[in-house]
Amino acid sequence: MSERIFKQIVIxxxxxxxxxxxxxxxxxxxxxxxxxxxxxxxxxxxxxTGKLNIAxxxxxxxxHEVEIEIPSGACSTRTKVLVPDDPKARVRVLVGSLYLQxxxxxxxxxxxxxxxxxxxxxxxxxxxxxxxxxRPKKRRR
Numbered sequence: 001m002s003e004r005i006f007k008q009i010v011i012x013x014x015x016x017x018x019x020x021x022x023x024x025x026x027x028x029x030x031x032x033x034x035x036x037x038x039x040x041x042x043x044x045x046x047x048x049t050g051k052l053n054i055a056x057x058x059x060x061x062x063x064h065e066v067e068i069e070i071p072s073g074a075c076s077t078r079t080k081v082l083v084p085d086d087p088k089a090r091v092r093v094l095v096g097s098l099y100l101q102x103x104x105x106x107x108x109x110x111x112x113x114x115x116x117x118x119x120x121x122x123x124x125x126x127x128x129x130x131x132x133x134x135r136p137k138k139r140r141r
Contacts, residue, residue, distance in 0.1 A: 005107065009095060012067035015042025022093040024070075024100070026107065031068060031081040032094040038064055038083040052082050060085045068095060075103040
């Protein structure tokens, strides 16, 4: 079952920092930020593109790298995020389950929906292999 809570997060990029409200969503694997936020903080664009399935269809996205911090839970690590190509795309800022696993987060729903983090897990974001749309296809023999 997917549980969502809302927390203030800080996004750090090459040009600056922004605070925003995000959905901490254990039912979504990936992190998503708006194009406006990506431009404001200077998110580092990566060459990988793909599609993000949302209610009502899908949107074209590009992978970027930022640091996401959840101050209330002492979580902070560099991570990859999906950013819509279309600046008018209506998306919410999401912090997904793979980020939460990476920082060793625990969510205490009975304790006012608090997020607590352990030591950072250096594992790469495993969802990338599902996201990449331009990877070479396996040949049949």
